[in-house]
Amino acid sequence: MSDQKPRRPVPKPTPETQHFWDGCKNGELILQRCMDTGKAYFPPRPFSPYTGSRNVETFRASGKGILYSYVINHRAPANFILEPPFAIAVVELEEGPRMMTNIIDCEQTPEALELDMPVEVAFEHLTDDISLPVFRPTQS
């Protein structure tokens, strides 16, 4: 097994998502906001999914959220960094949008993975260009 290969599928940024991945590389979670409604949205696109307006801005999100839902996968994807069982989770960010993620620094059990528990973003280095946002339980 090579240690050099990232053992996750590596996202390929598009012109409309590049800013998001640039943010991750710098350790920042970037969201966008519809300026007409004030509502944040995800995944990235240069217009508002609420109104169709192109009047939007990007901003740095707090990186805080809650564990919204998940499954614990018991089968092994090919050449994947996490050993089963591991959770495939959705977090709800403080700003409103939800995103898929993995939960790190936490036992992958129903007991440890409590719905609504606070989580915060961390970034996993995959390549020189791509760092992947993952989440860990917030240290209290």
Place this chain on the structure above:
Amino acid sequence: MKPGSVAVVGAAETTEMGKLPHVSNIMLHADAALNAMEDAGLKPSDIDGVATAREVPTEIAHYLGIQPRWVDGTSVGGCSFMVHVRHAVAALEAGLANNILITHGESGRSQVGMTPRAIGAGMLEGQFQLPYGVMNPPTMFTIPVLRYLKTYNIPIEKLANVAVVQREYAAMHPRAYMRDPITVDDVLNAKMIAYPFTLLMCCLVTDGGGALILSRADRAKDMKQKPVYILGVGEGAETTMISQMKDFTSSQAFRISGAEAFRTSGIKHSDVDHLMIYDAFAHLPLYGLEDLGFCGRGEAADFIWERNTAPGGNLPLNTNGGGLSYMHSGMYGMYALQESVRQMRGISPAQVDGAEISFCHGVGGMFAASGSVVFSNVAP
């Protein structure tokens, strides 16, 4: 649409279903189509419209020797065939075709001659879901469920029970893949696939196919089979990314599609004698019963637990055993439609006595899309 303007005049599944390494994907389409044409008393030269999903209708038409003047390749997942019915009703009413063939075939288990499917690294799914270890529907379609169970305080036993009740129907069907009775404990103790889902809460993976032929009702009267009328149709869509589903306890696609089918048919919930809800996983009948309005929010698990949908209940549901027990090649919607047609013809091995209206509801992708069809054996 005008309720009853179009009828199913031919319906059939493939000659065999289950593990079929000796039949290719396209031949499953053709076998089902040939069986449906025989059922309808029609030949390829009588068919002038072709719809299919995943494969292109051009390929299916040519393979079967059909020269279509109407095609529909809408491919929005396993409910595509319900959506094809809706589109076919519009086309037949408008005179764009006379006899429309809708085919499904899928070598889901044996993978003989399948069209490859891949998610590109630059697609939204490739960027924002694939890196987290999602593999296939059991690792995605299931993600909203813990939120649903917590919201309505539903114990896992009541989710498992969905599979138990449907197995009772499968036991009546000679062609069902899994027919042995099971208990809630059997379901909960089965191999864990993606917590909280065990193997028995997930659909089968089998090979097979099915086909329907639709014609205008005025033509159907003189054809071989007693017509099964289309009273209403609906379709809906939400997102191909399960993480972006707006409400984890309810499907937008289900609500839109279901409401449209009720609106176009003009029927009430109490008129429905027989119900099919595409069950790729055990939670789908729960979301379906609630989003279609048969149950209040969070009440579907109890509704099934109290045996309202079981054999002899007042709302028989998934009477073929469903994708959990009957068959599931990957795009199960066609088999739900086939059971609705059998019920309306009065020939289901799990026949609901006196059933006159069947509501058939499908899901596509993972809560990505939906299609609904209301059938009746009585002309409106």
